Amino acid sequence: MTYKTTMLAALLAATALSGAQAADPIKIGVVTPLSGTYAGIGQQVRWGLDLATKEVNAAGGIMGRQVELIYEDEEANPSVAVQKADKLFQVNKVDFLTGTVNSGSTLAVGQVAERAGKLIATTVSFADSITTDKCSPNVFRVNARAGQQSAALAVWLSKDKPKANVFYLGPDYEMGRSTVAAFKSAAEKVGATSSGEVFAPLDSKDYTQYFGQLRSSRPQVLYTSVAGNDTVRLLTQLQEFGLLNNLTVVGASGTVTAQNLPAIGKAAEGFVTGVGYSAQIDTPENKKFVAAFQAANKADPDLYGADSYGLIYAYKAAVEKAGSTDTDKVRKALEDLKWQTPQGEKTLRAGDHQAIQTMYVVRVSGGKFMTVGQVSGDDAIGPDACSRF
């Protein structure tokens, strides 16, 4: 009896194996941080990719071929990411690659892809440069870039707080200065006035020393792009000094996150930001996605999980349109591709390989992110600034 079942199992396994061999799987490499500071983001990327791949495979794969994901840990370090991407292209012979989180890794791996003659897509990196001045014919971005986030926020600002007086507070390094500059120009375009700006060192203990300047410029809106624990200190100290009354705090999408929201507590109430995805989006497609994601991972999807999930469907649509996994054919199929994602239809702009999508404005209310508005993709995308292809 035992012998028989073992035989049967072996036989079944053998057929399953030969079935897979009949059509080679499509291999997608995933270079993502599975350890270190960004491990939480890498986790969401993995959950999203795994879920979409499971669904695609259950429905017959891409052109009858199963999809196989091969993971490598990049430790959020561009030089490690380059090694791992090289290995995936040369040794594992992957057809496509994704997963990079920090913008430096995405840019570096993009160059590896160019040399290997393969395509990559990021589902996380925000830096505008990836699809503007440092764009690459081999790199696509399916998530919203920083410029789209601040454009969406500025549009909301012009409606909700017309002609507001805005004060800017950013962390004093490249990201902080570029986010403040981007939002300032977007806000001034829609009629806001700027009353002052200050750049605090990263990991500032005490933001109270800037409160005098803040108070004397009497802003209605404070824009900030500090992140992590800096946000905890800034917002709770603002609350402590009674400055949150009559002040709307808006910020970058990484300023208040699920990671630091519990620590900020009540001081985060009313914080507004622009994002490309929110689990609260009220559409049947998104509800179905959130339910499936929760069932698989016992956690809510965030923007990284949702955008990674959507990427598998973009790649599926492109390969089926191209009828091949050949780099040039898939590139052509991805350009101007329209496809369905949990947050609605997205379009990959041919000119710069940036996804155009509806942007959402979310506000913290009762300790949760609630959607308070949306901005159409065309209003948020901005001009094509890529001149390389």
Added chain:
Amino acid sequence: MSTAIEYFQFVLAPQMLIGLVLGVAVILVALGLTIIFGLLDVINMSHGEFYALGAFIALALGSIGLPFWLLVILVPLLMLPVGYIVERGLIQRVFHSSERHVTTLLLTFGLGLVMEDAFRLVFGPNPLKPETPIAGAIDVFGVFLPLYRLFLIVGGAVIVALVALVVYRTRLGAMVRAAAFDRDMAASLGVPVQHVYAGAFAFGVALAGLAGVLLAPIYSVFPTMGRDFILMAFTVVIVGGMGSIAGVVVAGLLLTQVQAISSLYISPVWSDPIVFGIMVIMLMVRPQGLFGRLGHG
């Protein structure tokens, strides 16, 4: 003239008051550091992590419902045995080497790294924040000040006074100072030097824990919080004179005021270089610091 008064009231005074709170925070952290250095001649690189340990213990005990005011007393008491065991179990093992400064520095540095990772494993990497125990704020001559910060200024002054009282006015303090001044002579006169050393280390660690409890509601709690004040605290100890309590108070207030006022006129990024610049100049012209060592006149 009236504009000068207005400038003082609305710009300078609030800035100085805010600097005063930061000064008290730095002094609280530096106090334990200077006592450990002054007596044991040990540069405790893990001092920042003991500060974090105090905050984490307070957070854990607070989450099971203990009131904040009890924690202010309880946490330092819990830290005492921790410090005692660390001194007897770890520091004593490398203390008697001829390269004491290097070995103890490396030992405490390693201990700090281990503790930081332990916090991350136990409490997770995300910041946590206890509720501010005193809500509300008052106007001090037209300057807005949250009540908890006012409490910190007063409480900090009381703690410094109590520590000075213990060190300079009690028999225990006399034994500590004697052991610091001449270890062998003190031992021959019947002072239990081993226990005085371990006790002083435990006292310094308990002070770090107390600072952790008091500052957590303002600065939040997270695994790498130990690095926050430690550079500033070391600077204060060096400028004030290693091991001097008065030096810590004077240098702590002085340096934080320099930081607070300078950030009004130049980019705040420069406030750290200014403070460390003062430290470098101090080391060049008066390496012993503003005041002498503990037990030395």
